[in-house]
Amino acid sequence: MPGLPEVETVRRTILPHVVGRRIVRVDVRETRLRRPIAPDFAHRLVGRRIHGVARRAKYLVLDVGDGLLWIVHLGMSGRFCVGEPPGDLPHVHVVVDLEAGGRLYFRDPRRFGLMLLARDERDLGIVGVEPLEAEFSPHFLWQTTRRHRRTSIKSLLMDQRRIAGLGNIYANEALFAAGIRPTRRSGKLTRAESERLVGAVREVLERAIASRGSSLLDYRDADGNEGEFQRLLAVYERDGEPCRRCGEPIKRGVTTGRSTFYCPRCQR
DNA sequence: AACGCGCCCTGTCCGC
DNA sequence: TGCGGACAGGGCGCGT
Numbered sequence: 001m002p003g004l005p006e007v008e009t010v011r012r013t014i015l016p017h018v019v020g021r022r023i024v025r026v027d028v029r030e031t032r033l034r035r036p037i038a039p040d041f042a043h044r045l046v047g048r049r050i051h052g053v054a055r056r057a058k059y060l061v062l063d064v065g066d067g068l069l070w071i072v073h074l075g076m077s078g079r080f081c082v083g084e085p086p087g088d089l090p091h092v093h094v095v096v097d098l099e100a101g102g103r104l105y106f107r108d109p110r111r112f113g114l115m116l117l118a119r120d121e122r123d124l125g126i127v128g129v130e131p132l133e134a135e136f137s138p139h140f141l142w143q144t145t146r147r148h149r150r151t152s153i154k155s156l157l158m159d160q161r162r163i164a165g166l167g168n169i170y171a172n173e174a175l176f177a178a179g180i181r182p183t184r185r186s187g188k189l190t191r192a193e194s195e196r197l198v199g200a201v202r203e204v205l206e207r208a209i210a211s212r213g214s215s216l217l218d219y220r221d222a223d224g225n226e227g228e229f230q231r232l233l234a235v236y237e238r239d240g241e242p243c244r245r246c247g248e249p250i251k252r253g254v255t256t257g258r259s260t261f262y263c264p265r266c267q268r
Numbered sequence: 269a270a271c272g273c274g275c276c277c278t279g280t281c282c283g284c
Numbered sequence: 285t286g287c288g289g290a291c292a293g294g295g296c297g298c299g300t
Contacts, residue, residue, distance in 0.1 A: 003293060034276075034295075058294075076294055077278075091278085110277045112294060151271065159271095160295075169293060216293065217280080236293090256272060259291085 002074045003167035004058055004131070005208035006219055006227065010080050011055045013222035017082045017102055018050045023064070025097035033093065034075060034114050044117055045070060045096070057126050057164035059114075067119055075112030081105050082222045104222075128164030131201050136163060138195035145194065149187025155256045156186045157201070166201065169214060169236045172261050174201040176235045181267040182260045183253070207232065235261040 002010070026042035048064040055061065060080065062070040072080055085092045085105040094106040094115055106115060118124065129135040144162050145153070157163060157171040166174070175182050177200035180193055189197070213219060213227030216237065220226060234244055239252035243263040253260045 006293080032277095073294085075277095076292065108277095109279065110292090110294095112277070114295095148270075155271080158294095167293060214293080219293075257274080258293095 002058065002078065002213070002219060003170055003208075004055075004165040005170070005205055005211075005229065006213035006221075007058045007060060007074065008055055008209050009213045009221045009227065010074070011053050011060055013225075014080065014082060014104065015053050017222070018062070018098065018104065019052060020049065021098040021100070021102055022049045023047065023096055024099050027095040027097075028093070029095070030091075030093040030111070033108065033111050034073075035116065037094070037115050038117070041115070041117060044068070050098075056121050056124070057128065057130070057160065058167070059121070059124060059126070061121055064117075069118045069121060071114065071116050071118050071121070071124065072106065073114035075108060075110060075114065077110040077218075078106065078108035078113035079220060080222055081107065081220075081224065083224075126160065126164050128160050128162050131163050131166050132205055136198060136201070138191070138198045141198050142189070142191055142194040145186040145189045149185060151186055152182060152255050153180060153184045153186050153189060153197075154182035154260060157197075158256075158258075163201075166205075168258050169216075169233070170201070170204050170208065172236045173204045173208075173234055176261075176263060176267060177204055179267055182255055182262050184268075235263060237261065 023045055026045045028037055028042050031037040051063040051065055053062050060072040064070050084103055091109040092105050092107045096104045148156055154171050157166050178197040208229040211227055211229035214229040215226035216230055235250050238250045239261055240249050243250055246265045248263055248265040250261055251264050
């Protein structure tokens with residue numbers, strides 16, 4: 001469910017509730033996530049203080065001191081919430097009590113999420129560049145398209161080994177904003193288009209973060225609030241509806257197994 | 269090597 | 285109303 005803007009929104013929402021607080025109890029109710037939660041997870045976390053909350057790609061990285069990192073990934077259906085989970089709420093896999101009555105819980109019906117402790121975020125094996133950092137430059141993108149000429153530009157944008165954090169919604173939206181058809185072979189991108197696309201990715205992500213993410217089915221931030229960006233989506237899940245720019249009906253297709261939306265007139 | 273596909277899992281929606 | 289199938293925002297392992 002959550003893409004980079006949603007994860008960034010969750011990071012900002014939990015921050016004031018957790019920073020500086022000590023973890024007093026960890027209740028692991030279900031270990032079977034994408035990878036099993038380690039048997040010593042709770043034991044290692046209890047008693048530690050949360051010093052900060054960072055984000056790397058779509059991963060939340062909580063600094064719990066002594067170089068130890070508490071890593072949380074929300075997968076497709078994960079939520080990381082502040083407060084008491086309703087007693088009858090299913091799929092609440094982890095509950096963390098903080099000192100002075102604060103509480104966090106992790107809920108993930110599909111169990112594609114991840115919860116682990118690591119010494120180094122490099123243990124996650126994320127090698128792609130952050131799309132909101134300077135390293136994601138027009139030159140970088142153009143060079144990447146020259147190394148992977150045959151794949152579609154949308155697959156390349158979503159390949160976490162190259163660019164880490166861009167998911168299906170925002171790849172579609174950025175390609176619309178840049179006027180590039182998602183199925184275009186990467187090798188056919190011009191330098192000018194690479195530059196436009198980098199700008200479009202940045203702008204789309206920043207606008208989505210400013211709107212606190214997109215709530216399509218059931219995304220909520222850690223305080224339970226919906227995002228607003230779904231109302232501003234130009235193409236995602238708008239197949240058959242008129243393009244906001246030219247009025248042409250938005251088309252839907254499938255690229256490398258994922259739904260792809262584009263305007264046949266604005267995107268070439 | 270690099271790419272695309274299928275799978276992990278539950279919930280929802282749609283057509284019959 | 286019930287049921288089967290398609291699909292969902294992510295990521296990984298495998299086969300080609």
